[in-house]
Amino acid sequence: MMNILVKHRNIYRLIAFFLMWILASPLSFSAEFYVSPAGQNSNPGTKKAPFATLSKALNAVKAEFHHSPDQDCTIWVDQGTYRISEPIRLRSAEFHNQKGALTIAALPGTAPVISGGVEVPKWRRTSDGLWKADLSKLFPKHSEFRELFIDDRRAIRARYPNEGFLRVAKVGADRRTNFFFEAGDFPIPASVEQTELILLHDWSISRIRVQDIDLSLKKLTTVDSIGARQPAFFNLDNWEPNPRYFLENDLEFLDADDEWYYDKIENVLYIQLPTEQNPNDHNITIPVSHGLLDLSGSMEQPLKNIRFEGLTFKHAAWIIPDRGYGGVQACHFDPRFTKAESKDLLPPTKGWAVVPAAIKGDWTENNSFTNCHFKNLGGSGLWFGTGSTNNTISNCTFEDISGNGIMIGEGRDRTVNGQPWWQEAPEQVAKGNKITNNTIRKCGQQFFGAVGIWCGLTAETTIRENEISDLPYTGISIGWMWSPVPTPCRDNTLENNHIHHIMQQLSDGGGIYMLGLQPGSKILHNRIHDVNLNVGRAESNGLFLDEGTTDVVVANNLIYEIAKSPLRFHRATTNIVRENQFFCKENIRPIRYNTTREGDIIKIDNQVFVVGEPAYQKQLSEAIEQWEARRKEKN
Template structure:
């Protein structure tokens, strides 16, 4: 009897396994040409990520396990961020993958259509209903490239004439400095401080007295030294967003009154034949856990994130450092920060692999509060208005009437990794942005990345301007190639560090091409700023730096050993600002001075050796 039942049992078992392992029960597909009434299979894909999310959560409610959302090629449009919370995954053993097939893009933008020609010869287009409540268009992308928000002058800077009596609220310009904007209230003032910038709408321009007044103070209110003439007697500035400023192809202007975009294209180019996108979604992806139940095991692979929007506060953006800015109005909760397109809080063991973050209006990726053991690998970050990647948080959040880092230090981000990635062309709008920013975090590993062509610092790590104990410890910046940074601002470096960070090291990095910038302070290969303590700086190769390869400012005890430092003529290898040089232990460093015999060969050997090992 059992002999005859055996084939039946095997067949039944095979059917059960086939059903329980069926791709349709575990995998869901999304296509821009799909339909949300479909089953979500490869041949009948959903149309939206939100529908795929719903299907995943419904299946997990029946049975925990692994689920995969496959994004088929094309642009997957969002008008609001896709949000996952730890409540979506009650069984912590569950695992979600979101994988893009080649050419899969998550976009927070809408395509502009029905372009018309204006009498001026410019193209013009009304914002569509899909733009929703967007008040101020800050980016426009034409054929995948960021178009130029109309500015004057095109590439250089104007100079403040005389600052107002309060050195904050207004300044005077010279007659003929700039064409008077046709719509003053649409126009933005961008003023350069030493290591940050301000972006503030203009309230009025008095042509009788040549007085320019923005809608709020220029520079951060919370710091007394952010006056208009603190760093330079005649600070650099330019103006942005007016019809009269358009004088070159791919330059554009947004009229808030008309809700209309004006764009100049090359002669003979039809705007209706181009893909022209305006960002509308304030963020693209959020992953939020709780202290009791962190969100876990979400893995993002081979996806391009584009077109995230961020609108300035009504009082403007007064940058302080690394896209942290003066809150307006001041809510008493500390500094604000430019948000990221993709964010995570209280997330564990999540990964981003072979992803691209580009054409973004805020920052790129932020692994924030309490994020633990997450990884960013083999990804590319480019053309981003703010920071490229952010890890952890700053000092301001409070827990039980005290700073979180004192009362709840276990809430620090810990054990996160950034590996084998490229970060470039960040800070496109907010010039004080950095490629990689790490706050009060622990055991962060930043290794084998290339960070280059940035307006300010390459990698910034630490967020305490004195040696007070914080959760920051054991952070490692190892084997990175950092170059062509500090291209607009000053007082930074290839690596910028702050505060007490026991067990941290800056090791085996190749840093070069840091030029002199306008401003009071110099820029360096490495800048170990206030409170930097208990850090090992070893095995780095630093060359073609306009000033000292390594600078200390109010730093304390650190070890600097076995670095190859190539100095310009008359430039010392180390600069000490308000730092006791005897506290900086220096061991076996190789120092070369411009003009030394054999310096070119020594540099070639050092660079080739670094490249062989990385």
């Protein structure tokens, strides 16, 4: 009997202890909401009665956080396409979560799409075999759009020539706004005022409307400067006496399958497809929403603990200024905005303008995108900007994007109290952000000077184990100061990235391009190859450490199949280069020094192999195998 009483007493003590532990512990709740194309916003947002839109679900989450800021919330998104005409806005002033996190995730086994596009209906065939659609029910006349997508592939804005480039015969007297061509170089456009010139500089491009084509003089004139107005080296013939160009957007150029032309005066869209295809059997989409997600916090109250999982983001629009796009570098460009246009400009027009991203976050903290897809986008992809800390982008794909793929931090132009932010308020630097295990390809589809990953003046940024490929320009660009002047840029790590088949259109870049003083920064164990096209005046490289690069360690990188030097310094200062493997073509130096003192570069135990040596191919194969094995072991 006593044993039974003791046993019961022990049980009661355990129950009492458990109840006391519960009462003493902070309670953790979780609220779940569901969204489905088959739902209704008048529903309660349950699994059986879901909402129809993400905006409605977000409003429900705001209400939950208002009452219980420490609870977690989840929005489950069902299979389907969710079309928006303006960005979904998440603002910290409306989210009162403290410890609570919000997860916006695809339901298991689904792949929902957030689309900023509209489908084009009712195509009919013309007498010359093209297809046309009247857009008067979608857009007013004189509308602008720059992309068209057939199912998941980017259609080609009608261009001449279809492949390759034309060459300027002679640059005009002002070297900026006009040039001469040879007779027969291109078909004369039917609508000159809608035609766009695309001219390639060394590391950037211009996109600018044609003002006039004088057939008697064989002279083409544009509406503004071809190339950025400043610096002065953007003169048309600075890099090449006969620079490359092509023309876009005229019915005369519409002569190949998957090409399209929009006549904004008639408000009619034309497309050419293979003979057996009917556009009415395809999803043909025009992006209309200028951005898809706007994540906005403040210095006092950052937007935090928002997680996106398993979602696809497609069809964001961005229209270049009416006076044209004069690229400077990495989707920064010469600002030429009217007052109406400048409302969408980031940053303000005081400095260089920037091609905006479909998903943009400022003053964000501990947010993440995991297993998401970003594709068919008109501007850039995803940008964690000013004051963004400890955000993560992992296991995502970025593909078919007009501008940069991923952007972190900001450049030099923003001011605080009338002074450059990086001098007046360096604590506002984007810090501790991570980009890991993503696939980034086919960026720069419209703005060839784009890069796969761009980081401005950032601190403690980690870029690790990403595959970056098929780019017209550079793979990763980090730093944004063309001198060793101190900034908050420091302790950035680029490690175990596989970068290949880049620099396919432009020059003077590389697999990794770095700028400025970055104490504590490291470029480690990256594999870079197939940088074989070099056009313009300057060469391209595996690693290019440009002006002011200082206090950087370059170690254990594998670089091969590079047309020029695997590593180049230009106006750099003291850096360490150790234990790298440089595979060089004949008569190519492994390291090139442009206005850099060779003695300032400390070189330790680097291996150099040259094409033609007896064991070259065997050594390269072994090096690749070792790199792959090391990466698998780390994963």
